[in-house]
Amino acid sequence: MHKIGNNFKPAFEVNNVTIILSSSDSFSPYLAVCIKSILLNRSLDNNYDIIVFEREICEDNKKKILSLKDGMNNVSIRFFFVSDAMGSFKFYLNSTRLSQETYYGLLIPYLLPNYHKGIIMDCDMIVKTDIARLYYEDLGENVIGGVNDIVLQGWLNDRENKDTYTYYTEYLKIKNPYKCFNGGLIVLNFDKYKKLITENKISDYINNYKLRVVDQDIFNILLEGKSKLIDFRWNHMIWVKGAISEAIADAPKSVRDSYFKSRKAPYIVHYAGDVKPWYHPQVEFADEFWDIARQTPFYEIILFNMVRNEAVATVCTHQAIFHKTIKQKIFTPIRKAQLKRMVIKVFPVDTVRYRFLRKFYYKLRGRQYTE
Numbered sequence: 001m002h003k004i005g006n007n008f009k010p011a012f013e014v015n016n017v018t019i020i021l022s023s024s025d026s027f028s029p030y031l032a033v034c035i036k037s038i039l040l041n042r043s044l045d046n047n048y049d050i051i052v053f054e055r056e057i058c059e060d061n062k063k064k065i066l067s068l069k070d071g072m073n074n075v076s077i078r079f080f081f082v083s084d085a086m087g088s089f090k091f092y093l094n095s096t097r098l099s100q101e102t103y104y105g106l107l108i109p110y111l112l113p114n115y116h117k118g119i120i121m122d123c124d125m126i127v128k129t130d131i132a133r134l135y136y137e138d139l140g141e142n143v144i145g146g147v148n149d150i151v152l153q154g155w156l157n158d159r160e161n162k163d164t165y166t167y168y169t170e171y172l173k174i175k176n177p178y179k180c181f182n183g184g185l186i187v188l189n190f191d192k193y194k195k196l197i198t199e200n201k202i203s204d205y206i207n208n209y210k211l212r213v214v215d216q217d218i219f220n221i222l223l224e225g226k227s228k229l230i231d232f233r234w235n236h237m238i239w240v241k242g243a244i245s246e247a248i249a250d251a252p253k254s255v256r257d258s259y260f261k262s263r264k265a266p267y268i269v270h271y272a273g274d275v276k277p278w279y280h281p282q283v284e285f286a287d288e289f290w291d292i293a294r295q296t297p298f299y300e301i302i303l304f305n306m307v308r309n310e311a312v313a314t315v316c317t318h319q320a321i322f323h324k325t326i327k328q329k330i331f332t333p334i335r336k337a338q339l340k341r342m343v344i345k346v347f348p349v350d351t352v353r354y355r356f357l358r359k360f361y362y363k364l365r366g367r368q369y370t371e
Contacts, residue, residue, distance in 0.1 A: 009114045011076035012047035017135045018118035022053040022082075022104045028061040029298035029305070030123050030278060036068055037126040037292050039075060046132040047074045051112070053104045055083040064297040082111065105183065105215045106202050109190035116191050121268075122184040124276060126289055129267045134187060134234055142228040143192045144219065146181030147235035150259045151272070152213075153178060154247030167212065172221050178252070181227055183216030184270050185235045197222050232258045236266035238284040240275045278302050279309050 010016040019038065023031040035050060042048055052065070062079055069075040082104060104111075105120045112118070119135055139145050155164040156177055168177035201222065211217040220227075236259075239245055248259060269285045271277055277286035278293070293302050 006113060008051065008078070008080060008112055011049040011078070012074070015046045015132075016049050017046050017132045018115055019048065019050045019131060019135075020053065020105075020108055020112075020118050020120045021050070021123055023057065023123050024054070025057045025061060027123055028057055028065065029293075029296070029302045030276075032065050032068060032296045032298045033289060033293050033302075034121075034123045034125050034127070035065065035077065036296050037128070038131050039068060039072065040292065040295075041127055041130050042072075042075065043130045043132060044074060046130070048076070048132075050075070050077045051080055052077070053080050053082045053108070053111075055081060067297060080111070105186070105188075106206070106218055107199075109188065109193045110199055112190070117187070117189050120186050120188055122270065122272075124271045125185065126269050126285070126292055127267070128269065128288070131268075134230075134267070137187055137228075137230060139187065139189060139228050141226075143189050143196060143226045144181075144223050145187040145228040145230045146183070146185065146219075147232055148229050148255055148258075149180055149182040149216075150232075150251050150255055151237065151244055151247040152180055152182075153252060153255050154250035157250045157252065158247075172211075172217060174220060174224055176224075177220075179224075179227070179229065180216075180220045181229060182235055182237070182270075182272075183213065183219055184237075184272060185268060186219065187230075192226075193223075196226070231267075232262035233265065233267040235268055235270050236262045237270045237272040238275075239263065240273060240283060244273055278306055281306070 010018070021031060021034065031052065038048065038050070057065075057079065066077055069077050108118065108120060109115075117135070119131065137145055152164070155161075156168070158164065165177065168174045168180070174180065202218070205211070205218045205221070209217075237244070239248065248256060251259070266285075269288065271283070271285075271289070275283055277283055277289040280286065281290060293299050
């Protein structure tokens, strides 16, 4: 499966900080913002080896992304066309929000056999400090490092709905789901990972299990007891009113306290969930996303996508209001007229039956009936 990856070797001989992202073509503008945030906070003491796993990014978008490193001698950006390397893997996708790219993190240590360690992260993030600090995080004897998933903590604590707790403890067989980490950002020791987990084992979970949080679930299943929970500041999931804020409120107090502490000065902001800053510029830390977006070649495209998304939402809303109005103003009177004609057929006007029905109707309405 991983023969293609043999061509990929560390871009730098020393201080090679490996950062791996996955993206589709449509997500390229937001990938660019994420990469730009990394580059804005880089140090001259390290070299940044950025690899983008992709299967459809167009050449024009690749050129724009590559232009982000112009004039930077300690930055490499390369694209790994992953489809040819995936072999017979099939992907179970339980949501339109999820894509095949979601699974790549599980296979990266095998797809990049010349690498020993790497940061694997989602594109819906911005970095606010030197990411090399995370790369050099001491994992001890652990295989992986990640941040405790506070939203999951809240779901596990939901007393009215035990479904999440049952899913993790009975279906996934995780002994302590409260120690699960979020899969959006991890530091992974590739060598230890490959010694513990075979490609067949990964394939078995991908092909035979219907998982809710896909790669995150598999990482937590296979690496339980071999993971290090790192500082919340490395993966601060934004606070969004609604399901996310309710889950955070339900999380254990110690986890909740750590989350709100990280909120004051996060190292990495994660725009997790459906509410993204490029569609909702009023959300938490959206201003910082837009500040970085302005410094990329995709700024106008991001603006256009937001306006188009808002326009589509507005049209849909107006259509719904229009159809509701038409239904109330036209179809309801038609139904009333049809009902009246049917009643008259059974209770002809100026008959005893008709007068009896009118008298009964008036009585129901609390009105006095006079003939």
